[in-house]
Amino acid sequence: MDNPIVFNNVDHIYNAGSPFAVSALKNVNLSIPKGKITAIIGHTGSGKSTLIQHLNVLLRPTHGTVKINDVEITADSKNKNLKALRKQVSVVFQFPESQLFEETVLKDVMFGPLNFGVSEEEAERIAREKLSLVGLPENLYDRSPFDLSGGQMRRVAIAGVLALEPSVLVLDEPTAGLDPAGQKYMLEMFVNLHRQQNLTLVLVTHQMEDVALYADNVIVMENGTVVKTGEPLEIFKDEDKLETLQLSLPHSLQFFKDIDTQLDTTYIKETQPITVDQLADEIVKIKQSRTLKSEVSQNV
Known part of the structure; x- marks a missing residue:
């Protein structure tokens, strides 16, 4: 898939033409570039889920x-x-383990390739490769997926999505319900796939830290339409806009703003540390600056 995904004046109306019609997307115009990580953010009900269901054609635009x-x-x-x-664009939905259904782990992951005409031998090879990729031990492959832990079930479900070998992977809150270690493992696995295979990643999330750390660009949604796009730093600089949309700053940037207020500096106007590493660097700079000023003052 060499070209970006493009939405042009897209509306989506559920139950169109009935008394129960609901407008979920309104005049959506956007572009999702190939080979990049695009984050889609917005509070609940902003249209994110409807939008991503258009990406693998589970839904079609009303207009x-x-x-x-x-x-x-x-x-x-x-x-x-x-x-x-639908093979080129795969979606990892929130709590994907709810979609498991086969009698063994291996058969569940093989299902997708088989459905697209791959031989049984090749489907098994692909399934084993993807199960290994998500870190599931081989001694579990012949077990029922329903006998596994919640985290293991999620890995099986994700392996099933990866078995389709998509060029675009859509992640709908993929770490919901996982502990911090599980969240980090899953996101880094997806990001490594993106880097190794030039996958286009679309990340739907409420975690602004993940947006700051991983995203190349951001799409902000509200009331079924796109209200802002840009790189993460550009999005997070507009704090007033985020507040009106009920979205938070990354913890690193919020912490830095609190420091700036308490120290009565103007540093925050010049820099925006949106990741933990950037925050650490800026704190060191502030400490060095204040130490230098103190030394100069003592020598005067």
């Missing part, structure tokens, strides 16, 4: 077009012409 790999999807697009796109 407008979505272009994926030069294929234009409209309200009139036929399902039989869209199957290939």
